[in-house]
Amino acid sequence: MKLLVLTADANTLVYHRGDLIRDFAAHGCEVVTAAAEDYPHVREFVGKLGGRHRAIRMARSKINPLKDLVTLCDMWRLFRSEKPDALFAYTIKSVVYGCVIARLAGIRRVYALLPGLGFTFVKPVTWKQKIVSFISEALHRFALKRADVIFMQNHDDVTLFTGMNMLPQGVPVHVTAGSGVNIEEFGHAPLENDADIAAGRIRFVLVSRLLISKGVRVFAEAARRIKQLQPHAEFHLVGPFDPNPNRVDESEVRQWVAEGTLTHYGMVRDVAPLLKTMHVFVLPTWYREGVPHATLEALATGRPVITTNSVGARECVKLTAEGETQRENGEMLMQGENGFLCQPQNIAAVECAMEWYLANPAQIAAQGQGSRQLAADVFDVRLVNEIIIRAMRLQKAVRGEFAVHSSLALPHSSF
Missing domain, CATH: 3.40.50.2000 (Glycogen Phosphorylase B;)
Structure with missing residues (x-):
């Protein structure tokens, strides 16, 4: 055939x-x-x-x-x-x-x-x-x-x-x-006993084409706010610029890098090794996704996920009973077993989710295990x-x- x-x-x-x-x-x-x-x-x-x-x-x-x-x-x-x-x-x-x-x-x-x-x-x-x-x-x-x-x-x-x-x-x-996602090629990299997590140097990463609707600006603004109070936290942006009219301008990214808000890597062909050096994956998208492939890769490597309660993206966080209630009540932040769902385009919600990991670093490894299990069971x-x-x-x-x-x-x- x-x-x-x-x-x-x-x-x-x-x-x-x-x-x-x-x-x-x-x-x-x-x-x-x-x-x-x-x-x-x-x-x-x-x-x-x-x-x-x-x-x-x-x-x-x-x-x-x-x-x-x-x-x-x-x-x-x-x-x-x-x-x-x-x-x-x-x-x-x-x-x-x-x-x-x-x-x-x-x-x-x-x-x-x-x-x-x-x-x-x-x-x-x-x-x-x-x-x-x-x-x-x-x-x-x-x-x-x-x-x-x-x-x-x-x-x-x-x-x-x-x-x-x-x-x-x-x-x-x-x-x-x-x-x-290929859960063998994107192997699990457990976060237990991670020295940087213990020291409060939590690394948050967004992997995506640089589109406004993928939440890149939301991520950068939440990072800027947290950096003012938590200078040891790190924020990493991975992805190429895009010709789409919805794109984030190169000048914006240069400004974020110059002010020390985040590190930008551009296009990375082999993203798995980089993901394994990070602690929490963030994708505050409101683009109508199928299911974001970058988030699936983060799940497979065992990273907690902060994403949005929007089409496709919500599939990647398994809500707790409390989180389901929070979603029913229309709250801006919903607790999951392996991360958080946020209201789309809500900078404060993303900021709160990041702050939770900074205040509860011991939960990162356990939630990472939850992400890996979700990848194996569903994706x-x-x-x-x-x-x-x-x-x-x-x-x-x-x-x-x-x-x-x-x-x-x-x-x-x-x-």
Whole structure:
């Protein structure tokens, strides 16, 4: 079976879907990948699995009729030349355009995965946003009718699409726990007996593209406030600048670094070793996530998590009974077994959660254990991939465990 995996972002083929692609190959698929970039490391990774990578012209964001027409033509040529038996498409444009063109090109099986809805289905305010929202809804509704199976990454998105009548009748919908995390490659690094924690030098880290909606400014402002009273606390920002209109400007980050608020690392290809030097992971996002991959990596390494009570993000903290009550009462901070949920865009809530760890350093290791357990029980990539493999009815080509245990190791990145 020849399977074409289509996405807008080539890096995700390795860093987010590498384990899944390895499982596709282990189940006898000839894998061809396609994305908007032709990176050497992607070609190398896919090539080692016996597949090929091809580049097509596709912008990740914004609707531009002329550029999107080029994308449609490239997809048509790609599908007609490769003649795959099935298409596995993820990211918005790959799904809304790919599903339709695949049917026109005669591809027999079409699988659509919606990893996160971002701003696409946020309630529009301006007329421009309303127009874009209308077009996006129409494209999704039309495209998903061409899919044989739909995968979504959290139940909130399923509820939203069901309420909007976006899910076609008769098409199976499967919910995966995000894209999963390889709990062996992101091994547990216990925090018991950590000398820096005992000395009060708690290190907080945010790993993300530098977008306002990912909570980068919230993180920086909470860090600034805490630094004034707790100068030994450390704050680390990991992630690349982004061309998105929602981006954080480079000048802002330079200012935070210059004033001593935080340390910025930029793009880090292998983020696992860096995560293991940190103590508490923070992602104050209000972006409509699938399930944030960086947070999954933090769970796997055994880091307590401070994130928000927003779509996708809330999946990563298991609330205590008290925390559930706090959420029901609409409080700004909700206690979890492995961290805290905060009200979105609430700097004071993030600050309070950070202060709790500074005042209760002995709890960091125990909550880190809770994060690791959550990763193993819910987000293990083997569990996630098994849902997809079974829904696609692929037959395993080799005996043994899933190919996630292959000697072909993946580099680590959350972007």
